[in-house]
Amino acid sequence: MSTKTIASAIKFSELTGLLEKIKKIQGKSSLDQKKRLLSNFIAKWREAHNTYYKGKATDDSFYSAMRLIMPHLEKERGPYGTKETMLAKSYISILQIGEESADGRKLKHFSAPKHTKGDESDFAGVAYYVLKDRLADKTSLTIQDVNDALDAIALANANKDKVLKEKKLLYLLQNTSALDNKWLIRMILRDMKLGFSQHSVFTTFHQDAEDYFNVCTSLQKVCQRLHNPSVRMHEIEITVFEPFRPMLGDRGQPNKVESLFGGKEFFIETKYDGERMQLHKDKDEYKYFSRGGLEYSKTYGANAFDGNFTPQIHNCFLPEVKSCILDGEMMAYDASTDTIMTKGGSFDVKVENLFDKKGYTPCMSIFDVLMFNGKVLTNLPLRERVKYLEEVLVPVQGRIMLGDRKLGKTKQDCADALNNAIDNREEGIMVKDPESIYKPNVRTGGWYKIKPEYVGGLMDELDLLIVGGYMGKGRRSNMMSHFLCAVAVPTDDGSHPKVFHSFCKVGTGYSIDELRQFNDEIDWLKYNKDKAPDCIVLAQGFKEKPDAWVPPSKAYIVQVKAAEITASRSFKTGYTLRFPRVEKFRTDKNWYDCMTTTELEDLRNKSQGKLAGRHADVSEESESPKKKRKLAPRQERATVASQFRGIDTSTVLKISEMFAGKEFSVINGSAKYSKQSLEKKIVEYGGTIVQNPSSDTYCVLAEKVALKVKNLISRNIYDIVKVDWFVRCFESNTYIPWVPSDMIHTSAITAERFAQEYDRYGDSYYNDTGTEQIKQAFAKIGEEKDGTSLMTEDVAEIEMKYFPDECPLGIFRLARVYVDVNHTVNNSESHIPNSPLEITSLDLRFYGATIADTIDDDVSHVVLHSGDVSRVKKFRDLNRKRDKKFHILTDTWVLDSIKSSRMMPERGYEPHC
Structure with missing residues (x-):
């Protein structure tokens, strides 16, 4: 470079040495130590900057280092088109390593066990041990040199120039050490494995850095604008034609809105199932940005004459509008039926030929305005911002519309709106504080999204994360045809989940073309059962290990429909889905928005395991569950009659060890054996008795399904056995295993065992059937109401x-x-x-x-x-x-x-x- 920069005076090895030290720090105070190391490096950079420029205006900043420290956030540089496999081939070729040599095999099969040492389990770590005896210990390159080379590699990739790409890789390899290469590889792969979050990096650089990045989504602008750590960004800056992370909604429940808003009014808006989009306008020029900051101006049109959308809405803007930034949802509109289509259908509203393929046209629903004629409106309350919308445009059905908005005050208002959304097959509703200001990329600013799947029992569709794949056969061969799905374990601090529990396996519901396309979009890794990933937890002893897996942060959500949640030891959650089928691969959703273990448990409890769509009814939760649990025991103790109380077992003599170690709870007896006589028999045959069952109780004995038995059945955790079974055991002086006909109710574990040993009518798969068993099986068939x-x-x-x-x-x-x-x-x-x-x-x-x-x-x-x-x-x-x-x-x-x-x-x- 002709222009001298601070990055051209600092060796690349100084940065890689810093990263290596940060990576190795462990222990309770590791975060503070890592921040201190990075802070010292940044301070040294700023000192050099101030000495060299002496307060003169310049674009030179810490950006040259920041883009290498957090390459996954770097958008100025295009993709390198290089993954681990291609890097391995390049290194083998450049260094002339034999492909079948030990080092060649290590590079090609880097994920195989015993190829790595310590915690260096990625390709970069393997490459380090291969290169350390082949490369010099010192590097001659500066940070600027490395950035220039990486820019050239990205440009060569864009131009499909493999020769130049290989040449630049050779240049970097010849002029860096093995340690430099380890970190260089991670920079190229955009996966640093620092053990140091981007939040920590941002806050170490400047206390406002993360907030500003959420607005501008540009590392370069963050480093240039916040060079001085003492200068604060007191006001969010939103600029036309510069994308920012939109404000988000936190999850909400209809029955909690009154407490959330303290009895005050709130806005209720329809949440359309579309693509979040920003529309920027400056005179006759337009730009469109997605939630992630990607630009789609080419698709929708940068002016009134191009694209599939702008020409249709250009004249909708009022003449006095010079510039504006609008926030909304881009959807598809079917003119033949005058219908807004949902994104759950098989189409992508961002593609250019949407109209040609499906006969749909883009349609945008605008629900917020953030700039009007150069004036930033983000610090105004929502109720004032929405008034500007009427000064911006005239809505046209099926083209550009103003989001519907009404006032609500009660949880019933919220439930009614949600039910209307369910009937109209919309995604849900948004509930917003009218006084809320606009905070980019914030979920706790007074906006709440309420969707049927967030309310237990309202939906039969679940958003699960695909974490594993099983190789197909026949026409599905050479690709993953079945998928292992998981749910996330919530974190205590609200950060993205790091651990996922296996939940179900699904293999139906999609076409062969959809399956091929989905496989093409996932970078599968071979699953090694001896070195299984820590982030994906399977059930202990799970036999069907996947053939491949994918890191959760690179995985996709799949929308799964099922009939029921059932108990299962085959999955870590302890449950799985009955008759699951894929509704849609939701590549539009973020991986961390999948269902959590907490949500799964809530759904299972509220729906009693059955998955069927229904409407919201806030009256169902009008009484606190805690109140019910406190009142129930007092009421029961006050009404227990003497004939139902337990006996004094202190004088009972033990005659057998048949039930040694087993705890029973007797609810009621039979005509021949009363509750007290049964309890005496239990103690005589080595068992113990309790009046209220617990997790240690072997089983509950009952003859009649009385109120207490019904209550225990509703809890669905106890085996409730007929008294006749116990009588047969002590009369024959032989322990007799349960069979389905002995049961009044089975726990989930027993039900799963019975399912493996008996058909639904109680007929054993393994044991010979006698006359009595046949009679019982046919009687069971006759009891069913719908054959x-x-x-x-x-x-x-x-x-x-x-x-x-x-x-x-x-x-x-x-x-x-x-x-x-x-x-x-x-x-x-x-x-x-x-x-x-x-x-x-x-x-x-x-x-x-x-x-x-x-x-x-x-x-x-x-x-x-x-x-x-x-x-x-x-x-x-x-x-x-x-x-x-x-x-x-x-x-x-x-x-x-x-x-x-x-x-x-x-x-x-x-x-x-």
């Missing part, structure tokens, strides 16, 4: 076992469908002869669905003809009254599902009236 439903789930289980990819004739196997061949919801009118829906009904049955004659409690789907939506409102009204919602769809959903050989996600097929 068809039982048979359906049995068939579905078989299909999942033998057709794991997707059973072609079982597309709708778990669906119970009401086909609207009649003219009214209550079926009071006669059947319509020759209705086109009769063919639809036959198609549904042929592909596995159960057809319901009426809309009973188990109906999951209602199908209408696409040409007649006159009764949609009546079905929606009926849906509101139900605990379990059904999907209201058109027959197009059936046809598309059959055509695709999979049950299509219901989103996008709802009729609009």
Whole structure:
């Protein structure tokens, strides 16, 4: 470089030496020590800067070092197009290492065990041990030299110039030490593994650095503007044509909004399922930026004549608008049905040819304005900012709209708005403090997002993180066809999760093309069971280890639909999903926004394991659960009659050790054996008794399902056994293992064991069946209220076992469908002869669905003809009254599902009236 900079006077080895020291510091005070080292380095840089420039204005700053310390945040330099495998090939070629030599194999198979030492488990660490005897200990390069070379590599990659790229890599390799190369590789891979968060780096540089980066998303601007640590950024600076991180909403619950706002009014807005987008306008020039700061001006149009969006909305702006910055949601609009499409459908609103492929057009809903004619509005309260929107533009349906907004004050207002969003298949609602100011990249500024999946039991769709893959067979060969999904363990400090617990395995719901595309977007790593990643925790003894895994920070969320959450020892959570299928690969969502273990437990408890969409009802949580738990024991103790109390066992003589070490709780006795006589027998045969069961209780004995038994059943953690089983044991003086017919209720663990040993009617898979067992099995079948439903789930289980990819004739196997061949919801009118829906009904049955004659409690789907939506409102009204919602769809959903050989996600097929 012709111009001298501070970076051209500081050796690159000084920076790598600093990084190595920071990496090695461990212990309780490690963070303070790391900050002190970095602070000293920055202070030395600033001192040199002040000495050299003597207060003169300059663009030279700490940016040259900062972009190397945090390369993952560097956006000025393009991608290098170089991963570990390509670097290994380049190093082998440049250093002329034999590919099959020990060092060559180490570089090519760096993730294999025993190739690394200490904590150097990444490619950079392996390369260090290969290079340390081949390279000089000192480097001649400065920080500026390294940045220039990396800029050249990025440019060569953009121009597809492999020769120049290799030449620059050779230049860096020949002029740096092995230690320098270790950190250089991490810079190229943009994964530093410092054990030092970006928050710590920012706060060490300047107390306002992270806040300002969230506004401008530019390391260069942060380093230039905040060079002096004593100068504060008192006001957030938002500049036209410069992207910033938008303000975000914290998760909320309808029943908590009143306490959140202290009884004051709040804004309720529709949360559309689109792409968060900033619109910047300066005279006749436009720019568009995504939530992550990526620019899409080429797609939408930089002026009134280019793109698929700007030409349509240019004249919507009022003449007096010279410049503005708008915050909103970009969606797809279907003009043929006058419908805003959800992002859950199979399209990307950011692609240029959206209109050509789907017949949709971009449509933007504006909900905030942050600049108006050069005036920054972020410090104004929201209620004042939204008034400016009317001075900015005239909305046009399907093009650019002002977000709908209404006032609310109670939790019922919030629940009603959420239920409307559920009916309209929208993503949810936003609840905002009218007095809130705009704080970029902040979740705690008075905005709350309330979505059905955040409220236990309202949704049957879960956002899970794909952390592992299983190699496919047949037409799915050479790619991962099934996926291991996990949920996040929340952190105490609210930071991004670092540990994930396995939850389920899913392998259906997507097309082969979607599967190929998804595999192409993931950089799979081979799973090594002897060196398993710490961030992904599997169940102990889990047999089906994945063939490959992906670091959570590079993984994608998948939207999974299922029928039920069931107990399982095969996954770390202790639970899994029954009949899971993929609704959509949500590559638009951040990896850390997946479901957490806390949310899973809350959902399981509130829905009793059953996953079915329903409406929000704040009255369900009107009474505090803590109150109920405190009151219940007092009420029970006050009403226990003498005949139900325990006996004094101090004088009972032990005659057997049959039940030694086992604790029982007897609720009631039989006609032959009272509660007291059973308790005496328990002690005689070596057991112990308690009046209230605990986690140590072996089982609960009961003859009648009384109130206390019902309460214990609702807790779903105890084995409740019939008295007859215990009587048979002591009368025969033999311990008899439980069988399903002995049980009033089974715990999750026992239920899982029974599922492996018995069919659903209690018939053993392993033991010979006698006359009595056959009678009990047939009696159990007779007790079931719906033989068809039982048979359906049995068939579905078989299909999942033998057709794991997707059973072609079982597309709708778990669906119970009401086909609207009649003219009214209550079926009071006669059947319509020759209705086109009769063919639809036959198609549904042929592909596995159960057809319901009426809309009973188990109906999951209602199908209408696409040409007649006159009764949609009546079905929606009926849906509101139900605990379990059904999907209201058109027959197009059936046809598309059959055509695709999979049950299509219901989103996008709802009729609009």
